[in-house]
Amino acid sequence: MNPLHSRWRRVIxxxxxxxxxxxxxxxxxxxxxxxxxIKQFLLTAKVxxxxxxxxxxxxPWRLTLSDGTVTHDASFQSIDEHKATMKxxxxxxxxxxxxxxxxxxxxxxxxxxxxxxxxxxxxxxKWGGNIGSLSWWLAVKMDEGERLKQKLExxxxxxxxxxxxxxxxxxQLISDSDPNLTNVxxxxxxxxxxxxxxxxxxxxxxxxxPKKNLVRCDRQLLExxxxxxxxxxxxxxxxxxxxxEVKAVMARRDKIVAHFQNLIxxxxxxxxxx
Ligand SMILES: Nc1ncnc2c1ncn2[C@@H]1O[C@H](COP(=O)(O)OP(=O)(O)OP(=O)(O)O)[C@@H](O)[C@H]1O
Ligand SMILES: [Mg+2]
Numbered sequence: 001m002n003p004l005h006s007r008w009r010r011v012i013x014x015x016x017x018x019x020x021x022x023x024x025x026x027x028x029x030x031x032x033x034x035x036x037x038i039k040q041f042l043l044t045a046k047v048x049x050x051x052x053x054x055x056x057x058x059x060p061w062r063l064t065l066s067d068g069t070v071t072h073d074a075s076f077q078s079i080d081e082h083k084a085t086m087k088x089x090x091x092x093x094x095x096x097x098x099x100x101x102x103x104x105x106x107x108x109x110x111x112x113x114x115x116x117x118x119x120x121x122x123x124x125x126k127w128g129g130n131i132g133s134l135s136w137w138l139a140v141k142m143d144e145g146e147r148l149k150q151k152l153e154x155x156x157x158x159x160x161x162x163x164x165x166x167x168x169x170x171x172q173l174i175s176d177s178d179p180n181l182t183n184v185x186x187x188x189x190x191x192x193x194x195x196x197x198x199x200x201x202x203x204x205x206x207x208x209x210p211k212k213n214l215v216r217c218d219r220q221l222l223e224x225x226x227x228x229x230x231x232x233x234x235x236x237x238x239x240x241x242x243x244x245e246v247k248a249v250m251a252r253r254d255k256i257v258a259h260f261q262n263l264i265x266x267x268x269x270x271x272x273x274x
Contacts, residue, residue: 033070038121041067042074042134047127050076055182058098058198062137063127076125077103078132079198093177098198100124103133105240106174106197109249112232113224115170118163118194124239138185138193145181154190162274163192165216169225172207172214173252176200203244205251210259217260219273228253 033041045065052059053075060077077100086096107122120135127134142150154160171179171194178199185193207214230250237246263272 035116035121038136039123041065041070041072042121042123042136043125045070045072050128060132061127063134073137075120075135075137075195076127076132077135077196077198078127078130080131088177093202095203097201100131100133100198101240102174102197102200103135105237105245106200108236108240109174109233110170112236113170113173113228114220115166118167118170118192120193120195135195138187138195140185140187140193142186143182144184144186147186148181156190160190160192161216162218165274166218166221167192167194168213168215169217169221169256170194172210172256173225173249174200175202175204175208175248175252177202201241201245201249203248205248205255207252207255207259210255214256214259214263216272216274222257222260222273225253225257 042065045067047063048066048071049064051062053062058077058079060075060079063074063076065072065074079098079100081096081098083096084094086093101124103122104124107116107119110116110119120138122133122135124131125134126132142152167184174197176197176199178196183194183196185195187193228250230246233249234241234243234246241249260272
């Protein structure tokens with residue numbers, strides 16, 4: 001056989017192989033990793049590209065990380081602002097903190113109460129000379145602000161509400177002073193994600209309008225809330241939350257549980273728990 005023909009054949013064969021393999025290589029970019037594998041990836045993978053986000057007030061960085069096998073984006077937030085007083089639109093906040101550390105604390109708390117499927121994995125990492133939180137980039141379709149603007153209704157109202165009830169409980173527990181609509185993201189099949197907790201963990205021991213905000217509760221979540229242990233929370237968040245911040249979480253936990261117990265007495269369990 002003409003050696004030139006044979007070489008061309010090999011080249012064409014190799015090109016075809018590349019075409020077949022390419023989708024597999026791309027699919028590996030969105031792997032079915034466990035939470036632990038995602039944590040390790042975020043902690044150790046090399047940053048191969050960086051770009052400032054257009055969205056948000058603090059414009060966190062969108063980084064692309066690669067460990068040679070997996071390539072995935074992550075959001076890097078390094079804000080760590082502490083002020084005695086902070087003037088906000090309608091109020092003044094004392095002992096104001098806006099810090100990436102609360103992103104990591106929120107994820108740790110979500111793990112303790114079984115809500116970590118609602119948050120991207122957050123770890124602490126140093127990049128570009130700064131320490132910050134790094135979260136696994138979520139493939140989302142829109143945020144809650146865009147959904148409302150476009151007047152889009154989720155196809156399964158019950159499934160949607162059940163996710164929202166859980167999120168509201170979490171928001172009360174962490175006392176987020178900035179729970180805006182760009183921090184609620186909507187993914188595949190109307191899966192709801194909650195991100196950005198840099199202004200959470202306020203010191204208040206009160207809930208924010210529980211009558212309006214806490215209407216129903218997932219059964220398992222209520223059990224997990226009851227079982228939440230101050231020592232376990234202290235241990236898991238010791239680098240990120242002060243004693244007073246942990247105390248405030250526990251006080252709000254007590255009030256959330258009491259609130260639902262009262263509601264159950266008043267309306268019956270089936271009206272309140274699902
Ligand atoms: N892990 C993630 N996956 C997908 N998108 C993300 C992620 N983290 C952040 N984003 C996107 O980047 C935007 C800004 O991020 P983030 O909310 O952390 O910053 P911010 O400046 O603190 O925002 P805010 O305006 O709420 O104060 C988010 O609204 C969201 O659209
Ligand atoms: Mg935000």
